[in-house]
Amino acid sequence: MAESDIKSTGANAANAITPEIKSTGANAANAITPAIGSRLRSYGIIVVAVTVLAFLGLTRSHFMSLPNIYSLFYGVSLDFYCVAGFTILIIMGEIDLSVGSVYALAGTTAGYLATQGLPIWLCTAAALGIGIFVGLFNGLLVVHLRINSIILTIGTLLLVRGLADVVAAKMAGERYIEAFRDIARARVFSVNWTIIALLVLLTMAEFAMVRSAVGRAIYYIGNNRRSALIHGISVGWYRVAGFALSGALASISGVLVASRITIADVNMGRQLEFTILTAAVLGGASLFGGRGQVVNSIVSYFFLAMILNGLIMFGVEPHLQQVIVGAVLIVIVGLDTHLNREAR
Amino acid sequence: MGRWFRSSRDIAGVCVLLGLILMSTTNSYFLTTDNFDSIQTLIAVNGTLAVGMMVLLIGGFFDLSVGSVMGLAGIVCAVLLHEGFPIGLAIGMTLLFGAAVGMVNGFLVSGLQINPLIATLGTMFMGRGIIETIATTQTLTGFTGFPPAFLEIGAGKVFGIYLMFWIFLSIVAATHLALTRFAWGRQVFFQGSNPVAAHSTGFNTRRIINAAYCLMGVLSALAGVLMTARAQTANRYLGAGIELEIIVGCLIGGATTSGGRGTIAGAVIGTVFMALIRNSFVLYELDPEWRTMVLGGVLVGAVIWDAVIRARRDRGDLYDGFGA
Numbered sequence: 306m307a308e309s310d311i312k313s314t315g316a317n318a319a320n321a322i323t324p325e326i327k328s329t330g331a332n333a334a335n336a337i338t339p340a341i342g343s344r345l346r347s348y349g350i351i352v353v354a355v356t357v358l359a360f361l362g363l364t365r366s367h368f369m370s371l372p373n374i375y376s377l378f379y380g381v382s383l384d385f386y387c388v389a390g391f392t393i394l395i396i397m398g399e400i401d402l403s404v405g406s407v408y409a410l411a412g413t414t415a416g417y418l419a420t421q422g423l424p425i426w427l428c429t430a431a432a433l434g435i436g437i438f439v440g441l442f443n444g445l446l447v448v449h450l451r452i453n454s455i456i457l458t459i460g461t462l463l464l465v466r467g468l469a470d471v472v473a474a475k476m477a478g479e480r481y482i483e484a485f486r487d488i489a490r491a492r493v494f495s496v497n498w499t500i501i502a503l504l505v506l507l508t509m510a511e512f513a514m515v516r517s518a519v520g521r522a523i524y525y526i527g528n529n530r531r532s533a534l535i536h537g538i539s540v541g542w543y544r545v546a547g548f549a550l551s552g553a554l555a556s557i558s559g560v561l562v563a564s565r566i567t568i569a570d571v572n573m574g575r576q577l578e579f580t581i582l583t584a585a586v587l588g589g590a591s592l593f594g595g596r597g598q599v600v601n602s603i604v605s606y607f608f609l610a611m612i613l614n615g616l617i618m619f620g621v622e623p624h625l626q627q628v629i630v631g632a633v634l635i636v637i638v639g640l641d642t643h644l645n646r647e648a649r
Numbered sequence: 650m651g652r653w654f655r656s657s658r659d660i661a662g663v664c665v666l667l668g669l670i671l672m673s674t675t676n677s678y679f680l681t682t683d684n685f686d687s688i689q690t691l692i693a694v695n696g697t698l699a700v701g702m703m704v705l706l707i708g709g710f711f712d713l714s715v716g717s718v719m720g721l722a723g724i725v726c727a728v729l730l731h732e733g734f735p736i737g738l739a740i741g742m743t744l745l746f747g748a749a750v751g752m753v754n755g756f757l758v759s760g761l762q763i764n765p766l767i768a769t770l771g772t773m774f775m776g777r778g779i780i781e782t783i784a785t786t787q788t789l790t791g792f793t794g795f796p797p798a799f800l801e802i803g804a805g806k807v808f809g810i811y812l813m814f815w816i817f818l819s820i821v822a823a824t825h826l827a828l829t830r831f832a833w834g835r836q837v838f839f840q841g842s843n844p845v846a847a848h849s850t851g852f853n854t855r856r857i858i859n860a861a862y863c864l865m866g867v868l869s870a871l872a873g874v875l876m877t878a879r880a881q882t883a884n885r886y887l888g889a890g891i892e893l894e895i896i897v898g899c900l901i902g903g904a905t906t907s908g909g910r911g912t913i914a915g916a917v918i919g920t921v922f923m924a925l926i927r928n929s930f931v932l933y934e935l936d937p938e939w940r941t942m943v944l945g946g947v948l949v950g951a952v953i954w955d956a957v958i959r960a961r962r963d964r965g966d967l968y969d970g971f972g973a
Contacts, residue, residue: 446949446953446956450953450956450957450960451956451959451960452952452953452955452956453906453907453952455766456906456948456952457949457952459893459948460945460946460948460949460952461945461949462945463893463941463942463944463945463948464941464942464945464946464949465945466941466942466945467938467939467940467941467942467943467944467945468942470938470941471936471938471939471942474936474938579770579774582767592764592767622782622785624778624781624782624785625778625782626778627774627775627777627778627781628774628775628778628779628782629778630774631770631771631772631773631774631775631778632771632775634767634770634771634774635757635763635767635768635771635772638763638764638767638768638771639757639761639763639768642761642762642763642764643761
């Protein structure tokens, strides 16, 4: 398998995991102890992931090669922010489908501005601004006008995607300037800095979600919004802030990924929201809120990318990947719905 | 504002009228036969989908897989015709195929109770993946070389109006009657406005939902057949991304995302509205990149309008503890 092929999968769909993260995932699952079904699934996904990993490793010698695993892991370290934001929001019982578009618009805009000669920090700030703006727009409408977040964010998905296409058309496949391309490439101790950032931030995020008052409030809101309100949590502000955070984190991932793929790509982040949604639910999050963990979402995200990467190595028609993501989504949400009904 | 403008349908109707006047006065090409032909066929295909989607929305459901089913149906029909099946049989089998996919969607939503958006999103992905897989074995133009009698469905005219437009009109009439004059229609409205009550009253809610999804599947397949006959090819682009345009059209035409409200007339008005937007992009040579934005903007606008109306209806309930 050519290095370039592996890279292209890595950039779009992909992800990775090391043993230490896996053990964090298992511990964190113990710490929170949600419903038994959810906990079983948390372990289940890890067992399945290890099995698939072993199968692919034994049957395809390239799969376990360091460059391939590193590439997958590097990919997940870029998409991590977006997955984390999405997961925090889904824990509160909201869904933001516009993340893929925000990711594309923020990344392409930052690259465009950098290529126009603006300093990198200003471009990143602009990208963050876009993410926060779209997030606040979504959040304020969903909370104040009580609009179904799925429908509204399909609308903003289209709006923002249109804008991203306009910016991408301006660049017309041109390469971003070198300084911008270097953001995601910078290395610390001969490892990409994003990988170190992933390990540090993931640990911090998990700790914050489990131990801090804010983290607990987020789970509380997802479990029972009315009860959380009665107990003095400003539910509305949390939800609005959740959307803003989701937008901001999506834009960080967007800038990193744009920097990695080096050109303005109109397909950047397309259908990313569905891959993340599948990963989050696979990792124990529920469309009904109150469940899920950032670590598990990341593990599942890696797992999905691993399957897709493995399928490519087995020479499976790439378009069949879509069929598989669709099937996994239906099965896993069906299971989620089933378990939720039993829990009531 | 009284009874008027309670529904976004009335606003859409006014916009359609204004749009018609504006476009016919500012663009000399708008009133030509060529342009009318293209608008007619666009409305016939999209309208067929919109009718089915409106029934689902009234029942409180959704279908994102319509574009994929439409594309698959086009390919199924093309393959059957290539295998030498008679035209009537080929079309009949294609419609049955659509019904089968509709049944699958219905089962996922009513039987397994999966969130309809997620369930049909899954089937959309799967359908699109299958289309792409089949399409890679084909040339870029897709399946071509249909029997002339089949192409007549897309090109033939009766009394100066396209045959496919007549088909569309008869579907509109039949569905309107089914919704307003038959028990099934009342059940769909009941299901949409209060699913719990519908269930406890003893209605077979599963059957109502399945029937609505089945109808959607058949109409999607029909739209695929019509479009294939019109474009004289079934390729991978058939129906791609059409689902949101249809849903936006229905929302503009007075459907709500919470169900229980909507009319077939609204579906038609919404379809015409969307067709005029699409047409103006062609006539005024606007950049296609902006089309996605306009579609999204209209959807966001329609959803906000929907929310404002709802808030006004249950007055004072809007700021109940800041969003809890």
